Amino acid sequence: MHVGFIFLAVIVGSILFHIFTPWYWTDIASNWGSMDDTITLTFWIGGGVFVAVCLFMVYCVFKFSYKEGRKAEYKPEDKKLEKILTIATTLGVAALLAPGLIVWNQFINVPKNAIHVDVMAWQWGWQYRLPGDDGKLGSTKVANINDNNPFGIILEDPNGKDDVLIQSDVLHLKNNRPVKILLRSVDVLHNWYVPQFRAKMDAVPGVVTYYWFEPNKVGEYEVLCAEYCGVGHYGMRGRVFVKSEPDYENWLQEQETFSDLVAKQEEIEFSKTKLAKK
Amino acid sequence: MSNFIKKLFGTLAEKPWEKEQAVIDTNHPGKTFNLSLQTSAVIIIFGISTVLFSLILTGYLYTMPQEQNTKFLFKPNLLWVNTIVLFFVTYFFSKITKDLKKNDITKIKKNLILVGGLSYLFLFGQIFFWYQLMQDEKFVTTNTYFSSFYIFTALHGLHLLGGLFFWGKVCSKTLKLEQKEIISQKKSISALSLYWTFLLIVWLVFFLTIYVFNDTVIAWCKALLT
Amino acid sequence: MAEDFNDNKTIQAQSSETISGGGAGVTPDKDYVRPAEVADQDLYHGHSFITKWVFCQDAKVIGVQYFLLATFTGIIGLILSWLMRLQLGFPGAAGFMTAEHYYQFVTMHGMIMVVYFLTALFLGGFGNYLIPLMVGARDMVFPYVNMVSFWMFFVAVGVLLASFFVPGGPTGSGWTLYPPQAILEGTPGSGMGIILMCVSLILFVAGFTMGGLNYLITVLQARTRGMTLMRMPLTVWGIFTATVLAMLAFPALLVSAIMMSLDRILGTSFFMPTILKAGEMLEYGGGSPILFQHLFWFFGHPEVYIVALPAFGIISDLISVHSRKNIFGYRMMVWAIVVIGALSFFVWAHHMYVSGMHPWFGFFFATTTLIIAVPTALKVYNWILTLWRGNIRMNTVMLWCLGFIVTFVNGGITGIFLGNVVVDVPLSDTYFVVAHFHMVMGIAPLMVIMGAVYHWFPLVAGRMLSEKLGKWHFWFTFLGAYSIYFPMHYLGFIGVPRRYFEMYDSPYITSAVGMNEFISTAAFIVGAAQFILIYNIVVSLKMGKPAGKNPWQANSLEWHTPTVPPEHGNWGDKLPVVHRWAYDYSVPGAKEDFIPQTTPPSEVADTEVEKT
Numbered sequence A: 001m002h003v004g005f006i007f008l009a010v011i012v013g014s015i016l017f018h019i020f021t022p023w024y025w026t027d028i029a030s031n032w033g034s035m036d037d038t039i040t041l042t043f044w045i046g047g048g049v050f051v052a053v054c055l056f057m058v059y060c061v062f063k064f065s066y067k068e069g070r071k072a073e074y075k076p077e078d079k080k081l082e083k084i085l086t087i088a089t090t091l092g093v094a095a096l097l098a099p100g101l102i103v104w105n106q107f108i109n110v111p112k113n114a115i116h117v118d119v120m121a122w123q124w125g126w127q128y129r130l131p132g133d134d135g136k137l138g139s140t141k142v143a144n145i146n147d148n149n150p151f152g153i154i155l156e157d158p159n160g161k162d163d164v165l166i167q168s169d170v171l172h173l174k175n176n177r178p179v180k181i182l183l184r185s186v187d188v189l190h191n192w193y194v195p196q197f198r199a200k201m202d203a204v205p206g207v208v209t210y211y212w213f214e215p216n217k218v219g220e221y222e223v224l225c226a227e228y229c230g231v232g233h234y235g236m237r238g239r240v241f242v243k244s245e246p247d248y249e250n251w252l253q254e255q256e257t258f259s260d261l262v263a264k265q266e267e268i269e270f271s272k273t274k275l276a277k278k
Numbered sequence B: 001m002s003n004f005i006k007k008l009f010g011t012l013a014e015k016p017w018e019k020e021q022a023v024i025d026t027n028h029p030g031k032t033f034n035l036s037l038q039t040s041a042v043i044i045i046f047g048i049s050t051v052l053f054s055l056i057l058t059g060y061l062y063t064m065p066q067e068q069n070t071k072f073l074f075k076p077n078l079l080w081v082n083t084i085v086l087f088f089v090t091y092f093f094s095k096i097t098k099d100l101k102k103n104d105i106t107k108i109k110k111n112l113i114l115v116g117g118l119s120y121l122f123l124f125g126q127i128f129f130w131y132q133l134m135q136d137e138k139f140v141t142t143n144t145y146f147s148s149f150y151i152f153t154a155l156h157g158l159h160l161l162g163g164l165f166f167w168g169k170v171c172s173k174t175l176k177l178e179q180k181e182i183i184s185q186k187k188s189i190s191a192l193s194l195y196w197t198f199l200l201i202v203w204l205v206f207f208l209t210i211y212v213f214n215d216t217v218i219a220w221c222k223a224l225l226t
Numbered sequence C: 001m002a003e004d005f006n007d008n009k010t011i012q013a014q015s016s017e018t019i020s021g022g023g024a025g026v027t028p029d030k031d032y033v034r035p036a037e038v039a040d041q042d043l044y045h046g047h048s049f050i051t052k053w054v055f056c057q058d059a060k061v062i063g064v065q066y067f068l069l070a071t072f073t074g075i076i077g078l079i080l081s082w083l084m085r086l087q088l089g090f091p092g093a094a095g096f097m098t099a100e101h102y103y104q105f106v107t108m109h110g111m112i113m114v115v116y117f118l119t120a121l122f123l124g125g126f127g128n129y130l131i132p133l134m135v136g137a138r139d140m141v142f143p144y145v146n147m148v149s150f151w152m153f154f155v156a157v158g159v160l161l162a163s164f165f166v167p168g169g170p171t172g173s174g175w176t177l178y179p180p181q182a183i184l185e186g187t188p189g190s191g192m193g194i195i196l197m198c199v200s201l202i203l204f205v206a207g208f209t210m211g212g213l214n215y216l217i218t219v220l221q222a223r224t225r226g227m228t229l230m231r232m233p234l235t236v237w238g239i240f241t242a243t244v245l246a247m248l249a250f251p252a253l254l255v256s257a258i259m260m261s262l263d264r265i266l267g268t269s270f271f272m273p274t275i276l277k278a279g280e281m282l283e284y285g286g287g288s289p290i291l292f293q294h295l296f297w298f299f300g301h302p303e304v305y306i307v308a309l310p311a312f313g314i315i316s317d318l319i320s321v322h323s324r325k326n327i328f329g330y331r332m333m334v335w336a337i338v339v340i341g342a343l344s345f346f347v348w349a350h351h352m353y354v355s356g357m358h359p360w361f362g363f364f365f366a367t368t369t370l371i372i373a374v375p376t377a378l379k380v381y382n383w384i385l386t387l388w389r390g391n392i393r394m395n396t397v398m399l400w401c402l403g404f405i406v407t408f409v410n411g412g413i414t415g416i417f418l419g420n421v422v423v424d425v426p427l428s429d430t431y432f433v434v435a436h437f438h439m440v441m442g443i444a445p446l447m448v449i450m451g452a453v454y455h456w457f458p459l460v461a462g463r464m465l466s467e468k469l470g471k472w473h474f475w476f477t478f479l480g481a482y483s484i485y486f487p488m489h490y491l492g493f494i495g496v497p498r499r500y501f502e503m504y505d506s507p508y509i510t511s512a513v514g515m516n517e518f519i520s521t522a523a524f525i526v527g528a529a530q531f532i533l534i535y536n537i538v539v540s541l542k543m544g545k546p547a548g549k550n551p552w553q554a555n556s557l558e559w560h561t562p563t564v565p566p567e568h569g570n571w572g573d574k575l576p577v578v579h580r581w582a583y584d585y586s587v588p589g590a591k592e593d594f595i596p597q598t599t600p601p602s603e604v605a606d607t608e609v610e611k612t
């Protein structure tokens, strides 16, 4: 008898835990509410099945426990029942899959007006690059990376000249404007993840990967690395500030562009050669 | 094949608890296929190595570099000779199996030795080809094309060596036997023969792939299109 | 191709004649069995201690050897998990624990549990012990190869454990071993550790292939008379299908291990793109890290089912025996096993939704993944429908079965979360994943193993395990494990990433500290509870109640050997003949509530089975 009660307690406990848990989603700060909705839907359908199956099991435990002399039913199969269960399960699964695929379609199709952000990862840190007035990022190559060209921008590419370089792990984003995160890594796999934005994607050396979201809550957020990348993995953090448009523009003005950087370096070179001549 | 599928799925549709079915089932001898244990083992090993080699080929196609430097393939080269040697091995093996079927055992010992010798010749040819490649400054680290080339040929060679191990066992047993008793080795020998046929197939697929998917041919196709 | 051996037509003709009671040369007897056509197997009988117990060719001894060695590595995996939980629940409590150590422990724990513990135990352990007995063979078809298989496994475990003692320690690249990180500095054990890991895996695969060859051919070609495929117990179906999967999936692991070793040792670039490390360009270029992930998961996903399918099979048999009822929907169960096995090769990239592969793959793999949920769900329904109107013995074995159903359904449902591509985006690489896979492929199969141990121990040892200790063991393990992993899902919702040496100190996550302490405490208790089993086994071996023949009143052949425990050769002088499927429990009209597979129809003449 007590077996049935303990299992019942486990099921009821699980439900209560789910209802009263203090641990749940961080408040969402992006457009991906639809992801939360698909999770909620899965919770209802999946949780329903879990509870139903377990309750049925507990019922059997109460009802059909061993009794000397009773004989179990002999029933190798029941085609009709099996057919019904197959169809019902298929429908349930389809009901979960369809919305999932629709949202995935949104997730992989980036809106046209999204600001492109180059997120560059290494062991263990982040830096960012934003397009200049032309709205385009210059192309890059790992082999070009050096002290004078920390992002490895290809010098011949005119798009790269006005790119805004942020050599720190703090990124600022404009509120209510989609961003397309373009990820790359110079060494191993990483993953630029902000729990409040929900979305994530690996940065893979050798290719550029992407995802997009639209931040919709002004504030400060923490970036986590979500793909194991060596001993420093757990400490590979960064920060994101979502700002209103004017604040964002002010911040952007203060940042250095690639041509600024090149000019600065040429100045240094120039003074060095002057010194040498003297 | 269709027979096989019918049999498999027909089996899965049986209702073993019904009395009529029980009568049929009790009559079952317990064996699923009319194959010797050795042949079954060879077929399974072939299944495994098919997966293995297709994965390497897929990996190669996945990371195919732009520049491969494969002009050497289009000059006369040792790979062709090796391929022909492998053909001969399979040819002699099929002769052995045919003879065994006809109970004609006069040439079996001779052919068995020939088969092993030719296989070693093939291995030697492969290694010599490696040597030539390296002379030509094409190393396993040169690019992923050559990495795949070396690893594929190496695994194929190991596969062959594995076969040669069993060949050695069977061969030494057979050579000790009187002519008349050779028939007792029939199962093992025909399993070996099957093994070599598979080795040939794997090699031919690889051979075809390196000739079709390489920069020279791709450049040529592109030239045709434009 | 394959010619039908038992040419169906002749048999049908024969049997219809049998039924109509006529026909020359065929006895009109219900109990008619065809004379043996396969020559009896010659077995090698060891005489010295070494050939009898060490280099032994008896599949049963090999099975026990696999079981013991796998359990031993499993205990190491368990101890590693304790150390990790100590760090996570009470940071700094274990003074020596650095991030390097933590990652090495995570890696070794994961790899040991999945490959060297569960796979070896289900296929090597239960497979070897049960296949020949259940299909009525004297032994595996290639006993010598079978022995070599175990010793290869032994060496593989040796190499794996040796990596704890090499400079730099074992690899700390995560059990997924993703390059480039696995072979670059910055990951612990990127020197010798990773090489030894690859070597050990290669040995394991080679040894396992030898064993697998045996399981497959024994099941297909060496069954006894009357044992059709559809009369086999589901345990054999599960192990058989899992072995097919293993034979097709392990080559992928082999290829990736070989290629990665070459990248590490020779400097090839199969998986290595251009890399800049500490300001210097490495001499790699042109390879693809994502290719490794495809290869790894092409192995890795079927691997999940290599563990799950034998578990499905075994649990079906346990539930059926202890409910005194045939397994509901036997054919559906077989189909589901086969279909799940086939589909499992088309879902691998659901582990890679956020890996940067082409996003269109997401549509395909989400669809295939959710399709596989259907046959899986059907299996669950059939388990609980087997309980329905059964006569359920509430013994320890049944408790493990019930525990399995709860944890498996729980983990299966969270699998639907993760399989549905966009739901996976926020949850992947968080503790939600850790909770999910522990529930579904850690705890659930563990429940099956435990159930199987309590069920088959009397066969192996001839004595019963203590029920009382068994029940304590169950409740500690089940309740403890459930309270470890159920709350852990919610850490994932918060967004705590997995493989974090220190839990995360962000303001909104510090609330999880209490939960982590709770989880760790539960983990210590669960781990300690396993020693109840060891104690139980040790004591029962000598002092347990003698089991006698067939203590559970089961039908399948393994309980009907002439001697208990079965001896080398299993069947004495005469191979058994099978007259029915393995699930004739509570047949209407029969005197007893079970009819062994060897019972001919004439002995149970009054039974009446309705047509379905």
Ligand code: HEM
Binding pocket: C081, C082, C084, C085, C106, C107, C109, C110, C111, C113, C114, C118, C173, C174, C175, C176, C434, C437, C438, C441, C442, C443, C446, C481, C484, C497, C498, C499, C500, C523, C526, C527
């Ligand atoms: C009570 C028993 C167990 C406990 C307390 C435990 C605990 C843990 C912990 C703490 C981690 C590390 C999580 C992280 O840092 O991301 C982990 C990882 C893992 N565990 Fe377990 N575990 C247990 C049993 C098992 C079993 C039976 C399996 C068999 C499937 C298993 C498979 C794994 C795998 C595959 C990983 C992932 C390793 C990786 O991230 O590379 N565990 N476990």
Ligand SMILES: [Cu+2]
Binding pocket: A189, A190, A191, A225, A226, A227, A228, A229, A230, A232, A233, A234, A236
């Ligand atoms: Cu990381």
Ligand SMILES: [Cu+2]
Binding pocket: C300, C301, C304, C347, C348, C350, C351
């Ligand atoms: Cu999977």
